[in-house]
Amino acid sequence: MINIFLNIITYFFGFLFFWAIGTALFIIYSQHLRHKKPYDSILPPVEQGATPLSRGFNYENISFVTFDRLTIHAWYVPPPEKDLQNAKSPPVIIALHGGLDDRRYYLPLLPAINNAGFAMLMLDGRNHGASDFDPRGMTTIGIREARDLLAALDFIEKNKQHDKVGIVGVSSGSAAAIAITSSDRRVSAVVAESSGYNVKFIAQRLYRWIPIWISYFFGSVLMLLVGAGLKNALRCRGPQLDLVKKIPDNVPVLFVHGRKDKIAPLKYVQHLYGAKRGEKELVIYDDARHAVIRFEEYKFIACVSRFFNERLS
Secondary structure: OHHHHHHHHHHHHHHHHHHHHHHHHHHHHHHHHHOOOOOOOOOOOOOOOOOHHHHOOOOEEEEEEOOOOOEEEEEEEOOOHHHHOOOOOOOEEEEEOOOOOOHHHHHHHHHHHHHOOOEEEEEOOOOOOOOOOOOOOOOOOOOOHHHHHHHHHHHHHHHOOOOOEEEEEEOHHHHHHHHHHOOOOOEEEEEEEOOOOEHHHHHHHHOOOOOHHHHHHHHHHHHHHOOOOHHHHHOOEOOHHHHHHHOOOOOOEEEEEEOOOOOOOHHHHHHHHHHOOOOEEEEEEOOOOOOHHHOOHHHHHHHHHHHHHHHHO
């Protein structure tokens, strides 16, 4: 009996120890990234020094503050002049990149969106690009990033005239889009690119030098710290599977995924697609991996622009 008790105590404190190690490593890594220059992306940049103007579009440099007091920087590209003269206000698309990237990620999508008569707002999420650093963590798999989208929605509502809002996001950006759309009725359509929710698996793929049991503790701690709830923390997953069920039936979601995605495997987006009620689409590209637009740019742009044209026009 005593041996059983000692084993339980040993496992409990061992669990706490590795939780602490995982949290410490996460904080150290976040502090390191804090000192990176704006637009110094770990992933290959779309185009060094690129802006909407380099693509032939006028834009505004804007910023807004989240309710947890972080300043988010963004580009706002207005709709074409001819569409501004219409009695009906043109829609706006908010674009949110994934982890270790910045607002330039969706620049290739801008011409198609703008030529369709839409405005576009491309933001640097917290801890990325020119936006403020959140000392609580580099990424929260869409949970705190959803606050950046909420601030963007508030900015549009107060400062711009747009009747309909669509959101396109990739990876953690798509998780944030799902999170905000589950509760905010101002969103009319969503494109979720390379979505996933299994934090343990993502950690294993991104940091292969971490043993599987450490990645589990790391993922569980992360989910608990960022407010995913105890159930999701114990399962080492984000809350997207629960949140996607709360998106209204009449708000369409387009899931776009690569069959060769090893960071967010196909089965996870299939779970999300199955959980979404009402209007939805799932498009899979056989030769694409994580971040579909990098592998199937023209097909992705055609698919997304078609979706928004059908759903928001």
